[in-house]
Amino acid sequence: xxxxxxxxxxxxRDTYGDKDRRRGIEGTFMWxxxxxxxxSAALRGxxxxxxxxxxxxVLAWLATLANGAGVDLEAxxxxxxxxxxxxxxxxxCTCAAAEKP
Amino acid sequence: xxxxxxxxxxxxRDTYGDKDRRRGIEGTFMWxxxxxxxxSAALRGxxxxxxxxxxxxVLAWLATLANGAGVDLEAxxxxxxxxxxxxxxxxxCTCAAAEKP
Numbered sequence: 397x398x399x400x401x402x403x404x405x406x407x408x409r410d411t412y413g414d415k416d417r418r419r420g421i422e423g424t425f426m427w428x429x430x431x432x433x434x435x436s437a438a439l440r441g442x443x444x445x446x447x448x449x450x451x452x453x454v455l456a457w458l459a460t461l462a463n464g465a466g467v468d469l470e471a472x473x474x475x476x477x478x479x480x481x482x483x484x485x486x487x488x489c490t491c492a493a494a495e496k497p
Numbered sequence: 498x499x500x501x502x503x504x505x506x507x508x509x510r511d512t513y514g515d516k517d518r519r520r521g522i523e524g525t526f527m528w529x530x531x532x533x534x535x536x537s538a539a540l541r542g543x544x545x546x547x548x549x550x551x552x553x554x555v556l557a558w559l560a561t562l563a564n565g566a567g568v569d570l571e572a573x574x575x576x577x578x579x580x581x582x583x584x585x586x587x588x589x590c591t592c593a594a595a596e597k598p
Contacts, residue, residue, distance in 0.1 A: 398575075399571050400571070404578065407588070408578075411590050412590055415594075415597065415598065425537060432530075435562075447568050448569075448572070448576065448577075449573065451563055451566075451570055452570075452573040452574050452577035453577070455570065456577075461536075462552055465540060467552050468549075469556065471500075471549070472549035472552050472556075474500035476550055476554070478498070480512060481513070487511050487512040488512055488513070489512050496516065497516065
């Protein structure tokens with residue numbers, strides 16, 4: 397069963413839309429950062445299940461921010477990363493190490 | 498044309514896999530955070546195109562981290578957010594404001 401970024405943005409809107417609108421972008425960004433911190437901790441020493449859950453939480457709060465900002469995440473990805481490296485337009489990337497190490 | 502998280506993780510692996518392995522998780526996390534900072538700036542006053550590009554960059558570096566950690570982002574999302582709010586299992590969420598404001 398697929399669960400795309402479009403699904404995620406819809407699920408987050410249906411499940412949390414009212415709360416998200418009341419909280420606003422600034423408050424939502426603080427919650428997003430809290431989850432980023434938890435992801436950092438999991439990357440240092442979490443189990444595989446903890447890691448997966450923290451990645452999901454970061455994505456969920458990123459989807460909340462995107463909903464608030466009116467951005468379609470899947471379209472944004474296709475635009476920037478759908479045609480090779482955005483810097484050199486090659487795959488694998490051939491950008492100099494100073495630019496993209 | 499869809500561009501799913503599975504597509505993203507594959508594109509990132511094909512395009513940057515060698516560089517990503519050499520840089521490691523710690524260095525990649527610093528690049529991820531730089532993009533998070535740029536997203537914060539765009540949310541405060543960016544154009545719609547700048548916002549979309551910064552969301553894409555945050556997602557791309559998150560995919561790099563997930564590749565390094567061996568996490569399938571789409572599966573992680575389905576597991577945690579595929580069945581309503583992870584707290585109350587309802588949609589819309591009915592968690593108390595103290596827990597999920």
